[in-house]
Amino acid sequence: MATNIELNEDLLSKAMRLGGMRTKKEAVNQALYEYVQRREQLKVLDFFGTVEMDPDYDYKKQREVQ
Secondary structure (H helix, E strand, O other), X not given: XXXXXXXXXXXXXHHHXXXXXXXXXXXXXXXXXXXXXXXXXXXXXXXXXXXXXXXXXXXXXXHOOO
16 A cells, blocks of 8 residues: 655654664554554553462462473
């Protein structure tokens, strides 16, 4: 899908240099990927405090070879 947008050239150049991208398209796609990934990670924070922990749970016991 072709899309025309005006980008900050300085910021785009810096992103391309830092990320080792050769094209603007690569840089924009990588930025979008990282943005989506970060936003999805932030959703996990909504679960803090909603899960009850079992004080008797022994995670080391599960490591034992049976």
